[in-house]
Structure formats: C-alpha cells, structure tokens
Amino acid sequence: xxxxxxxxxxEIIGRPAEHIISSLNDLVVRMGQEKGAVILNKEIHKPKQxxxxxxxWTSFADVELEFNxxxxxxxxxxxxxxxxxxxxxxxxxxxxxxxxxxxxxFIVGKLHNYDALAKKLMSERxxxxxxxxxxxxxGKIEDVFKPVQQVQNNQNLNEKKKxxxxxxxxxxx
Numbered sequence: 001x002x003x004x005x006x007x008x009x010x011e012i013i014g015r016p017a018e019h020i021i022s023s024l025n026d027l028v029v030r031m032g033q034e035k036g037a038v039i040l041n042k043e044i045h046k047p048k049q050x051x052x053x054x055x056x057w058t059s060f061a062d063v064e065l066e067f068n069x070x071x072x073x074x075x076x077x078x079x080x081x082x083x084x085x086x087x088x089x090x091x092x093x094x095x096x097x098x099x100x101x102x103x104x105x106f107i108v109g110k111l112h113n114y115d116a117l118a119k120k121l122m123s124e125r126x127x128x129x130x131x132x133x134x135x136x137x138x139g140k141i142e143d144v145f146k147p148v149q150q151v152q153n154n155q156n157l158n159e160k161k162k163x164x165x166x167x168x169x170x171x172x173x
Contacts, residue, residue, distance in 0.1 A: 001068075001069065001070075002089070002090045003066045003067065003068055003089070004066070004067040004068075004069070004070060004073050004087060004089065004090065005040065005064065005065070005066050005067075005087070005088055005089040006064070006065055006067070006073060006085055006086060006087045006088065007062065007063070007064050007065075007085070007086045007088065008031070008061075008062075008063045008064075008065060008076075008080070008082040008084070008085055009060055009061070009062055009063075009082055009083045009084040009085075010024060010027060010028070010060060010061045010063065010080065010082050010083065011058065011059075011060045011083045012024050012027075012058065012059055012060070013050065013056065013057070013058045014056070014057065015055050015056055015057055016055070016057070017047040017049075017057040017059075020047045020057050020058070020059045021044060021047060021059065024044050024059060024060075024061045025044060025061075027061070027080065028042050028044070028061055028063050030080075031063060031065065031076055031080055032065070034072065034075065034076050034079070035072060035075075036067050036068045036069055036071075036072025036073075036075075037065050037066070037067055037072055037073075037076055038065065038066045038067075039063060039064070039065055040064040040065060040066055041062075041063070041064040042061060042062065042063045042064070043061065043062045043063075044059065044060075044061045045059050045060055045061065045062075046059065047059040060083070070093070070095075070099075070103055071102065071103060071106050073087075074103065074106060074107065074110075075106070075110075078107075078110045131144045
C-alpha cells in the first residue's frame with residue numbers, strides 16, 4: 001500500500017499560555033512516536049486569549065503525518081481525537097475483505113474500550129453520589145471510606161440488633 005498522508009489540526013485550551021505551547025508540542029511528539037507514524041511537517045501557533053475570560057488561552061497545531069497503514073492512521077485518530085483531519089494521499093483506497101475486516105475489528109475494539117471506560121466512570125460516579133447522599137442524610141464519614149460490602153454488613157447487623165431490642169422490649173411489656 002502507498003503511504004497514507006494526512007493533515008491533523010489539534011486544538012488545546014488552558015492556562016498559562018506557556019503551558020499550552022509545551023503541551024501541544026508534547027502531544028505532537030507523542031503522535032510522531034506512534035507505531036507506523038512519521039511527522040512530515042508541524043506548526044504550533046501562538047496562543048490567543050479566549051474572549052471574555054481573564055486567564056484562559058487557546059492554540060492549535062497543524063501536523064502533517066505519514067502512515068504505513070490505514071490501521072495506524074485510525075489508531076492516531078482515535079487516540080488523539082484531533083479537531084480536524086484531512087487525508088491528502090493516496091487519492092483512492094482499495095481494500096480486500098480481510099483488510100476491511102481487520103479495520104472494522106480494530107475500530108470495534110477501540111469503541112468497546114471507550115464504552116467500558118464510560119461505564120466504569122458512570123458506576124464510580126453513582127457510587128460517589130450515593131456516598132454523598134449517605135453523608136447528607138447523617139451517615140458516618142468513616143463508613144464512606146469502608147468497602148461497600150462492609151458498610152452493608154454493618155447496616156444489616158445494626159438492623160438485626162434493633163430487631164432483637166424490639167423483641168426484648170415486647171417481652172418485658
């Protein structure tokens with residue numbers, strides 16, 4: 001296959017302005033170190049202050065890369081999530097079914113990883129919300145740092161103790 005050549009635009013926002021330049025440069029260097037990728041040209045633009053902010057800056061980099069396969073190209077696209085991508089060579093692509101299956105499975109694998117990460121973050125978010133709600137309702141801060149199963153066991157034990165006390169008080173009456 002003829003090498004695939006593409007232009008990437010990477011955007012970044014943050015503070016201070018000097019940090020944006022070094023972060024963009026680090027990002028571009030890492031892109032060039034990806035398997036099957038070679039940087040042909042790069043230009044990192046001067047940061048500009050974001051309108052209506054006190055200390056927020058934005059900048060972008062134009063990066064031309066060459067890839068030895070479509071899979072390596074897609075890996076960089078999915079890993080670095082550029083703001084814009086323009087493939088300029090080759091003009092036409094032809095895939096056999098094996099290559100198309102390989103590309104499709106690569107994309108599906110990446111999507112499954114992102115999906116698993118999103119689900120993990122959502123469940124961790126739910127746990128944090130539950131812990132905050134527990135504290136808001138008068139729960140003990142020590143319980144928040146215990147494993148969930150231990151807290152549930154403690155709550156069940158407390159409920160059993162209350163039930164035994166109720167039964168004892170009924171027998172006395």
